[in-house]
Amino acid sequence: MVQYLHPRLDVSFAALSDPTRRGVLEQLGRADASITDLADRFHMTLTGMKKHVGVLEQAGFVITEKIGRVRTCKLGLRRLEEEAAWIERYRTVWEARFDALDEIVEELKSQEKIDG
Amino acid sequence: MVQYLHPRLDVSFAALSDPTRRGVLEQLGRADASITDLADRFHMTLTGMKKHVGVLEQAGFVITEKIGRVRTCKLGLRRLEEEAAWIERYRTVWEARFDALDEIVEELKSQEKIDG
Numbered sequence: 001m002v003q004y005l006h007p008r009l010d011v012s013f014a015a016l017s018d019p020t021r022r023g024v025l026e027q028l029g030r031a032d033a034s035i036t037d038l039a040d041r042f043h044m045t046l047t048g049m050k051k052h053v054g055v056l057e058q059a060g061f062v063i064t065e066k067i068g069r070v071r072t073c074k075l076g077l078r079r080l081e082e083e084a085a086w087i088e089r090y091r092t093v094w095e096a097r098f099d100a101l102d103e104i105v106e107e108l109k110s111q112e113k114i115d116g
Numbered sequence: 117m118v119q120y121l122h123p124r125l126d127v128s129f130a131a132l133s134d135p136t137r138r139g140v141l142e143q144l145g146r147a148d149a150s151i152t153d154l155a156d157r158f159h160m161t162l163t164g165m166k167k168h169v170g171v172l173e174q175a176g177f178v179i180t181e182k183i184g185r186v187r188t189c190k191l192g193l194r195r196l197e198e199e200a201a202w203i204e205r206y207r208t209v210w211e212a213r214f215d216a217l218d219e220i221v222e223e224l225k226s227q228e229k230i231d232g
Binding site for chain 2: 006007009010011013014016017018019022025026029030075079080083084086087088090091093094095096097098
């Protein structure tokens with residue numbers, strides 16, 4: 001199975017690659033917020049914050065709802081399951097690879113002792 | 117503690133946002149490879165692959181070593197610990213938030229039954 005071809009991961013990792021966007025997600029984890037609140041909190045213009053929220057919305061991390069003149073943001077339904085799974089799989093492969101290297105190093109060391 | 121301001125996460129999530137770069141990491145998890153091997157495998161030009169490997173190298177995910185005329189790529193020392201931690205923390209917050217919503221919905225439902 002080709003794991004790396006996963007367009008959703010492209011969008012979500014790109015969304016997570018910005019500190020303000022990660023901050024917005026952490027903030028919305030505490031409480032829903034309007035775009036104006038978020039702009040204030042992160043010292044940004046409304047336009048700048050709207051762009052960030054748009055990226056998070058496209059990735060499915062945030063949903064927004066306009067009531068009257070206020071657009072409220074809340075956490076979306078994506079719980080980063082695929083992202084966590086990809087990273088976990090990578091970590092397993094990584095450990096296996098470095099364990100194998102450790103074994104080779106140990107073998108070389110013990111060989112050296114015998115030779116020396 | 118401000119978690120989202122973490123420049124390393126910017127670089128690593130951006131590195132992971134591309135399917136070829138994720139594919140290269142999966143491939144290097146199986147075996148070291150030269151840039152030429154990787155370019156062939158992913159049907160890319162050498163220049164294109166060099167760029168991708170450069171991004172992975174900057175993120176600390178890959179190290180390269182030139183022996184003679186061949187540049188060999190292998191997995192770097194970063195095991196995605198911080199990335200996994202960030203995602204795990206987000207998932208915990210997410211679950212808590214949606215559990216709280218569930219409770220509200222349940223409460224409203226039982227209220228409806230009483231009122232009805």
